[in-house]
Amino acid sequence: MRGGQTKNAALTTALAFHYQVLIGLEKCFALEEGQSIWFEKDGDVSLISPNTLTSSQTEVKDYSAALTDHHENFWKTLKNWLATEFDHTQYGVLVLHTTQAFGSTTQLKDWNTQTADQRLQVLKDIYAERTNEQLNSEKPSDIIKLQKTVMACSEALLKSVLGKVTLFTEADNAQNLEQCILAKPVGIPKNNLSSYLQGLVGFVYAQATQHSWSISQLAFRAKCEELTALLCKREFTFPVFSGYEASDLEVELHQDKLFVQKIAEIEHHAMIPDAIGNWLELQNSFLEQLDEYPLYKDKTVTYQNQLVKKYKLAYSSAQLESVDAIKSSKLLYNKTMQEHPLNMGNDIPPIEYKNGLIHDAMDDEERDLKWRVEP
Structure with a gap:
């Protein structure tokens, strides 16, 4: 058996999925009455609220490469949100949550401050960089296929969807996200925080059924209270005293x-x-x-x-x-x-x-x- 790590697609997929769960878990802390977090409902993570305008759907991406004009991550996400099977009217906000930073020359960097019309023009400008040879190739690249699908949609649909899209870049990686979650509880000793996180992650996974996977604000609050009551209790412990004799x-x-x-x-x-x-x-x-x-x-x-x-x-x-x-x-x-x-x-x-x-x-x-x- 050779030393070192081997490539393991299943492990990579599992880690990516766990990152998605951590994103959903972190969102649970901000839930208000009547709201809930859903996994794999219309995508990665959805916040469902009685008010459609405050409902959001989040696509979670953990990439190291920069977010550039022609990055597959961006265009594939748009394609999914523009698909006929996705009902964007259920959501007031569509979020691309990615660990990527904007590329130094990308035209997407001002996206979050632009109007729907301006965003559509950005897409048109990027798409215009493609040559006829690239677009009409018998075997176009995957990214060109995605871009052609997106730009083939009606302008009305494009504007409606693009107006809801927020690009959340340079998001915390899994390790930093865990630290962020561990900073939320109050009254739990540092040595018990790992157990607190494991308890919450286990709770999130346990809510999955064959039909749906959701966490309500009420259920999440109850679990937090349960874990806090359990883990804030501990016997007082002393530092180590060894009977040191002075030199x-x-x-x-x-x-x-x-x-x-x-x-x-x-x-x-x-x-x-x-x-x-x-x-x-x-x-x-x-x-x-x-x-x-x-x-x-x-x-x-x-x-x-x-x-x-x-x-x-x-x-x-x-x-x-x-x-x-x-x-x-x-x-x-x-x-x-x-x-x-x-x-x-x-x-x-x-x-x-x-x-x-x-x-x-x-x-x-x-x-x-x-x-x-x-x-």
């Missing part, structure tokens, strides 16, 4: 910190590297790009206040039992560091997190905490 350089760098001086004051020098390591891990956790950072910060403040209250009671007890200040101080330090963390809701925080918060509180001059036990 000699870090000890030297932070030796003047108030919380370090308080440990040195009770001659517990061997504990300083661990203390600085716990404190550094806590400070670093505040700098991490956590999805739930605001929640983490709020919970941390509340939890630290609980630890300080508990410590004050322990300090008071140590004062009552003190015989030797240094010995009692070291025992208080050891007992405090070894204590099992208080629960935070249903979670038990890492012990390094708890200890880091105690050192952080010791570093706060206003709290006036200390390790040295004084009767």
